[in-house]
Amino acid sequence: MVVDQLSENDTDRLFQAFSDATRRDIVRRVSSAPFSVSGLAALYAMSFAAVQKHVAVLERASLVTKEKRGREQVVRANHEGLQRARQLLDEYEAIWRERSSRIADILAEETEQLGDALP
Amino acid sequence: MVVDQLSENDTDRLFQAFSDATRRDIVRRVSSAPFSVSGLAALYAMSFAAVQKHVAVLERASLVTKEKRGREQVVRANHEGLQRARQLLDEYEAIWRERSSRIADILAEETEQLGDALP
DNA sequence: GTAATCTACAACCAAATGGTTGTAGATCAG
DNA sequence: CTGATCTACAACCATTTGGTTGTAGATTAC
Numbered sequence: 001m002v003v004d005q006l007s008e009n010d011t012d013r014l015f016q017a018f019s020d021a022t023r024r025d026i027v028r029r030v031s032s033a034p035f036s037v038s039g040l041a042a043l044y045a046m047s048f049a050a051v052q053k054h055v056a057v058l059e060r061a062s063l064v065t066k067e068k069r070g071r072e073q074v075v076r077a078n079h080e081g082l083q084r085a086r087q088l089l090d091e092y093e094a095i096w097r098e099r100s101s102r103i104a105d106i107l108a109e110e111t112e113q114l115g116d117a118l119p
Numbered sequence: 120m121v122v123d124q125l126s127e128n129d130t131d132r133l134f135q136a137f138s139d140a141t142r143r144d145i146v147r148r149v150s151s152a153p154f155s156v157s158g159l160a161a162l163y164a165m166s167f168a169a170v171q172k173h174v175a176v177l178e179r180a181s182l183v184t185k186e187k188r189g190r191e192q193v194v195r196a197n198h199e200g201l202q203r204a205r206q207l208l209d210e211y212e213a214i215w216r217e218r219s220s221r222i223a224d225i226l227a228e229e230t231e232q233l234g235d236a237l238p
Numbered sequence: 239g240t241a242a243t244c245t246a247c248a249a250c251c252a253a254a255t256g257g258t259t260g261t262a263g264a265t266c267a268g
Numbered sequence: 269c270t271g272a273t274c275t276a277c278a279a280c281c282a283t284t285t286g287g288t289t290g291t292a293g294a295t296t297a298c
Binding site: 022049050053054070 | 256
Binding site: 135139141165166168169172173176189190191 | 285286288289290294295296
């Protein structure tokens with residue numbers, strides 16, 4: 001499926017975006033209030049251009065949006081990316097739980113047989 | 120309460136580990152059943168050494184464990200890493216929801232005032 | 239015992255990543 | 269109008285990443 005192939009790349013970008021402490025901090029900040037790019041840049045010990053790149057990475061990952069507002073660019077949280085990331089991890093959790101419960105079933109069965117064998 | 124103090128580097132590694140399609144597939148596979156490293160390697164169009172490295176990345180991220188079993192190395196899902204990742208995303212979600220509800224409150228207040236102004 | 243299998247690890251390579259500086263175009267303030 | 273501010277983007281650099289091949293040590297199978 002072409003859709004899946006494309007979304008694999010999207011997923012790569014999504015988790016890649018989360019794999020940097022500065023970017024995670026930007027996500028937190030803009031999740032509670034909008035920031036301009038320069039407003040964000042003022043928060044970190046790195047150049048404006050570096051922060052600009054981090055924001056671009058987050059935008060490509062659908063974790064933030066940018067909106068031109070006069071000469072500023074307003075950065076806001078984009079819930080879409082976060083939602084997708086959470087959903088993916090939920091799927092892995094579901095797979096894990098399924099195996100967990102299969103194991104639990106087997107243990108219960110063994111316990112039952114043990115119960116049969118003992119008076 | 121300081122339940123799980125996760126260093127920024129640990130978090131980097133965690134999400135970095137998820138940012139590759141092969142590694143995500145390995146996580147899914149070993150979540151439903153244990154695999155040897157060579158058993159995993161047989162699934163992908165890349166060298167054994169490449170898969171070995173992917174498994175090592177997942178192990179450092181606490182997403183899988185390896186256990187020597189004869190000459191094989193059995194790879195299993197490690198729920199710890201997945202849980203941490205989910206918890207982190209839950210925190211971002213909480214921050215976002217908080218802002219969301221603040222905005223909803225403001226809108227409700229405005230609607231109320233509008234109601235007061237209109238007969 | 240010998241051969242096949244499984245793993246570890248080193249050395250190497252191309253591409254991506256995260257940072258820098260510098261330049262230039264818009265927009266706003268006084 | 270002029271200067272300050274905000275952004276975009278290019279060029280460059282060091283390090284990391286994801287892959288390769290090759291070698292060597294255990295363990296298992298016959």
